[in-house]
Amino acid sequence: MKKTVSSLSGALMVQGTTSDAGKSTLVAGLARVLARQGVRVAPFKPQNMALNSAVTADGGEIGRAQALQALAARVVPTVDMNPVLLKPSSDVGAQVIIHGQARTDMDARAYHAYKPIAFEAVRASFERLRAAYDVVLVEGAGSPAEINLRDRDIANMGFALPYRVPVALVADIDRGGVFAHLTGTLACLAPEEQALVCGFIINRFRGDVGLLMPGVDWLSERTHKPTFGVLPYLHGLHLDAEDAVDIAQTAPAAGGPRLRVAVLVWPRISNHTDLDALRAHPQVDLHYVGPGQAVPACDLVILPGSKAVQADLRFLREQGWDGALARHLRYGGKVLGLCGGMQMLGQALHDPLGLEGGGSSAGLGWLAFETTLAAHKQLRQVQGVLAAAVLDARAPTEAPSAVALQGYEIHMGVSHGPALQRPAVWLRDEASGALRPDGAVSDDGQILATYVHGLFDHPEAQAALLRWAGAGATVSRIDLGALREASLERLADSVEAALDLPALWRQAGLG
Known part of the structure; x- marks a missing residue:
């Protein structure tokens, strides 16, 4: 002892x-x-x-x-x-x-x-x-x-x-x-x-x-x-990185087919720890796409969080990634937007208080909502379930699934629009226990957007999201908490x- x-x-x-x-x-x-x-x-x-x-x-x-x-x-x-x-x-x-x-x-x-x-x-x-x-x-x-x-x-x-x-x-x-x-x-x-x-x-x-x-x-x-x-x-x-993206880290080799995932890396990328479980997953081939690099052929493109959404969206367009995303969607690929990445997928971004530089700009326009930055930052740990539409694009828009998730919210944006009537997740109110919608799933099921960070950390939600992205029914689960x-x-x-x-x-x- x-x-x-x-x-x-x-x-x-x-x-x-x-x-x-x-x-x-x-x-x-x-x-x-x-x-x-x-x-x-x-x-x-x-x-x-x-x-x-x-x-x-x-x-x-x-x-x-x-x-x-x-x-x-x-x-x-x-x-x-x-x-x-x-x-x-x-x-x-x-x-x-x-x-x-x-x-x-x-x-x-x-x-x-x-x-x-x-x-x-x-x-x-x-x-x-x-x-x-x-x-x-x-x-x-x-x-x-x-x-x-x-x-x-x-x-x-x-x-x-x-x-x-x-x-x-x-x-x-x-x-x-x-x-x-x-x-x-x-x-x-x-x-x-x-x-x-x-x-x-x-x-x-x-x-x-x-x-x-x-x-x-x-x-x-x-x-x-x-x-x-x-x-x-x-x-x-x-272990969670303090800040910098470790682009050298790759998932361990595995036999058989692997889900190809590309992550767009912009200057003010935030909370890229959302992707740690994917980096460790033996059935995921994850690549970071940085300045001057082309978006590779892949199954899923992830738009991560951002501390300066309008500036990073301009950077995305300067790199020509908007055209690459459009081609990716035309060929049936999936796109996931997390927090700031979600906001980019909407129709417009507004910053009337000048919190991130001010002004308004057009979003990528693939989901029918707009986002306005507000003075109050949303900070909370959350639990809930994935929406049924994530598991089956034909599911009713109101239906939650039984797949549990947990994570957290950090954002100053408030989003409004009809696309949010087809949510990506349902989050449970701590006081009442009632479910509230968050994010959006496109009508064709190719695009998923949410404000929730840490989605892939929960093994059940992780597996369901990877199946949505095309990993197949036998996808394994990585317990990031146990690895940590x-x-x-x-x-x-x-x-x-x-x-x-x-x-x-x-x-x-x-x-």
């Missing part, structure tokens, strides 16, 4: 030498290690910038990575775990979400001036978590070496310094130059910030770790700080094996 470390208490911050150094994954791994040893642990990211988000049980919005870390910690995610979330809507502007609710849209300069106000939300959340949990694992953002952002920083050392939170600095050796990353980052910090760095973790190593040890010894001699360990490159983890849980356990095992955790806890002052 493993020795318990449930007497640990305090906070530890993981900062990275670069973006995507592995901070989010490392925090998830540490959280699971502590949780399964009886420690009450919570994740915390003061400020996150990401277009992948999750809805908490109390109707707030946080970064997807923090929801995953809460799952790793075996606790319910709350808005305190990510008090400030920035969702970019352009290259210079973002929606600012405080404690789970959208407050305003700002450009970078305006947000810089707003940071002292945002830090009050950070402070309140951290103090609530610190009072409720034994250990708070804090994740930084980007790199603390971005000295142009040091003034009014609330994401890295600007948070760590006021609370004297020890910092473990992680670097990705797969990028190359890992020792330069670590020593260079440390050199960019002020002396009082350097003092908070309790040591280093090297991530994503491939090969014989013994060959790395001379460099690790040199690092210790130069910086007088320990390296807590070297984490291996773990392939095949099924197995990946967290594998990650925690690797963290325990590779890192000197007693030294980390001791150097971090956790007991």
Whole structure:
């Protein structure tokens, strides 16, 4: 039996030498290690910038990575775990979400001036978590070496310094130059910030770790700080991405025919975690279609979510994808629109309040509805059933099926029009238990649109949707939740094996 470390208490911050150094994954791994040893642990990211988000049980919005870390910690995610979330809507502007609710849209300069106000939300959340949990694992953002952002920083050392939170600095050796990353980052910090760095973790190593040890010894001699360990490159983890689309990940090979799926990737793609189950499915051949690429011959084209629907729709047309979609439909292919992708399939998009740039534009026009952006964002977890029309295009428009689904809604658009009288899903009202319609299915059954994210995560709905797309009656089911849980356990095992955790806890002052 493993020795318990449930007497640990305090906070530890993981900062990275670069973006995507592995901070989010490392925090998830540490959280699971502590949780399964009886420690009450919570994740915390003061400020996150990401277009992948999750809805908490109390109707707030946080970064997807923090929801995953809460799952790793075996606790319910709350808005305190990510008090400030920035969702970019352009290259210079973002929606600012405080404690789970959208407050305003700002450009970078305006947000810089707003940071002292945002830090009050950070402070309140951290103090609530610190009072409720034994250990708070804090994740930084980007790199603390971005000295142009040091003034009014609330994401890295600007948070760590006021609370004297020890910092473990992680670097990705797969990028190359890992020792330069670590020593260079440390050199960019002020002396009082350097003092908070309790040591280093090297991530994503491939090969014989013994060959790395001379460099690790040199690092210790130069910086007088320990390296807590070297984490291996773990392939095949099924964990929610914080933001970027990993176009290199493909579904495992399988014998027999596979459903060919193409996903259009636009500049402001959001919640592409909707597709994680398809990426892992052995009977799905999933391809991302990016700028300058043609839509391949396929069975299903997916229009994913978007944080800037009109801008991304213009991008779609500039790529010539509208013509490719029309040809795809003429040859009997299926099209699925999720949230922002659903809005694009309608006749028009209106933004009278200027929430995403303002103005109106014509949609693709394949479903008879229009969408208007409203000030209030819909944020809720949902359960329901697929509409019968998804299973059989001849089914009555009002009829729900018996195929259960669950997911969540994150959108500011409100859609109206006759196409919505033939819904894609029926969602259950929590208070009354009554069903309400959502989305639309075209009369010929080729186009399906819905505001619900996470449709493919539920095995029963996943199988039904793949059959609708043409996968055949014998399609298998992938339990994404089980894959995610197995990946967290594998990650925690690797963290325990590779890192000197007693030294980390001791150097971090956790007991």
